[in-house]
Amino acid sequence: MSKLALLDPTKTGKQAEELGNKLRRVVIGQDEAIHAVVTAYQSHVTGMSPTGRPIGNFLFLGPTGSGKTRIVEATAESLLNDPRAVIKIDCAEYQHSHDIAKLIGAPPGYTGHRETKSLLCQDALNRQHTDRVKVSIVLFDEIEKASDALWNVLLGILDKGILTLGDNSKVDFSSTMIFLTSNLGATEMGALASPRLGFSPSTGDAGFQDGREARMSRIGADAARRKFSPEFINRLDKIVVFKALGHAELRAVLDIELELVQQRVRTASAGVPFQVSVAEDAREMLLREGFDSRYGARHLKRAIDRLLVQPLANLMASGQISRGDYIRVSHRHDSPSLLFFREAAVRDSWRLAKSMAA
Numbered sequence: 001m002s003k004l005a006l007l008d009p010t011k012t013g014k015q016a017e018e019l020g021n022k023l024r025r026v027v028i029g030q031d032e033a034i035h036a037v038v039t040a041y042q043s044h045v046t047g048m049s050p051t052g053r054p055i056g057n058f059l060f061l062g063p064t065g066s067g068k069t070r071i072v073e074a075t076a077e078s079l080l081n082d083p084r085a086v087i088k089i090d091c092a093e094y095q096h097s098h099d100i101a102k103l104i105g106a107p108p109g110y111t112g113h114r115e116t117k118s119l120l121c122q123d124a125l126n127r128q129h130t131d132r133v134k135v136s137i138v139l140f141d142e143i144e145k146a147s148d149a150l151w152n153v154l155l156g157i158l159d160k161g162i163l164t165l166g167d168n169s170k171v172d173f174s175s176t177m178i179f180l181t182s183n184l185g186a187t188e189m190g191a192l193a194s195p196r197l198g199f200s201p202s203t204g205d206a207g208f209q210d211g212r213e214a215r216m217s218r219i220g221a222d223a224a225r226r227k228f229s230p231e232f233i234n235r236l237d238k239i240v241v242f243k244a245l246g247h248a249e250l251r252a253v254l255d256i257e258l259e260l261v262q263q264r265v266r267t268a269s270a271g272v273p274f275q276v277s278v279a280e281d282a283r284e285m286l287l288r289e290g291f292d293s294r295y296g297a298r299h300l301k302r303a304i305d306r307l308l309v310q311p312l313a314n315l316m317a318s319g320q321i322s323r324g325d326y327i328r329v330s331h332r333h334d335s336p337s338l339l340f341f342r343e344a345a346v347r348d349s350w351r352l353a354k355s356m357a358a
Contacts, residue, residue: 012334016042022078026256027071028297029249036238037075040177044135054173055135057158057235059143059180061220062242063189065296068181072139075177076128079135085128087119089137091146104183105166120163122171136176143180144227151232154180158235164270180236185223189216189244217241247287247297253297254287257304259268264309268316274325276312307338315340 012020020038040056040213043049073083094100105118118124120302125136138144140154159165163171220241225233227294233239245253258278266273278286287305290300308329315321321342328341 012038012042013045015045019075019078023071023074026074026077027067027251028256029243029245029303030071030240031070033058033067033240033242036240037071037177040237041079041135043174049174052162052174054158054178055178057178057180057237059182059214059224059236059239060242061182061184061186061224061239062216063186064242065298066242066245067138067297068242070297072137072179072181076137079133080128080137080274082129085137087124087128087136089119089138089140090156091140091142091144091150093172094146094150097147097149099147100153101166104153104163118165120171121165122169125171125173125176128307134175136173138173138176138178140178140180142182144182144184151228155231155235157234182224182227185219185241188219188223189241213243216243219262247291249301250287250291250297251283253300254283254290254304257301258283258308261304261309261312265312273323274321274327276327276329279328279330282329282331285338311338311340 009200013122016038019041021035023034023037024031036058037056040058041338044055049055060071072086076085077083089103090184094103104121105121109139120138125138140150153163157173161173161176163173165171221239224239243249258276262276265276286300286303290303292299312321312327315327326343328343330339330341332339
């Protein structure tokens, strides 16, 4: 009798694992959304996706600044090597039925038929493809603001993966990931968020945190059901309510954003690459200034730009920073801004090491 081998259906393939690892490096605290994207992509690469439907239809809900748009851009960057390889539809621009012509083109006989180009044509989808990955990514941002006409167009796309344009040509969405984002229920969710940095229940009572996240999920799901028809909801593969970012998550976001600042410094158009070291007291100041439970990571990014990036730009423009300098950034409790120091000894040793390496 042959011996049975126990299989592990929880393991992912190499391509899906790479996607998951890349997303987790840049999207903080949203494991459910990452899992949904990776699972759908793995079904696609193995040929197990449902025939005649998009790769995945996702509705992302949650407070602003929690990463809903970021995960879409990160997926594009991971799969297509370009975070801008996303066809983004700002639904606030489609609040009236006649606006839908901008998406699908005007039908023959209507004024502007020949001049109106549809944004969702087949060429637009295929333009995102690379030699390795034949996937398109479409984002309908703030879907709750769209007119009923756009929702009706989406019903066909989400269900059959086909869009009929104004000239009766067909667009195939079977190799497309479709993301819908919305702030539905965000006000009620914000009331559950921790009001002060450093005092989030996530740092202590895990049971309280789990209960809060469950309540936020219910708020988001209920808001979506009140807004959208059952036919619309049933065509979605996954509804994910993004968590509000707490102290620990924002600290991780801060580390990512500071590394991005260093990358910008290395490729600065001014041509004076240097190194920046942000001390712990400066990081704490950025976290304090950048925390706002209503705006999440976006407020933190604005604080980094205002307190770190703009002063660095001033130092570069005024000639106070030279190529190869080592800049240390710190903060004193009595100062309203960050303090910038050039460490000459370290700078010189760094230059020496670079010249020896060359």
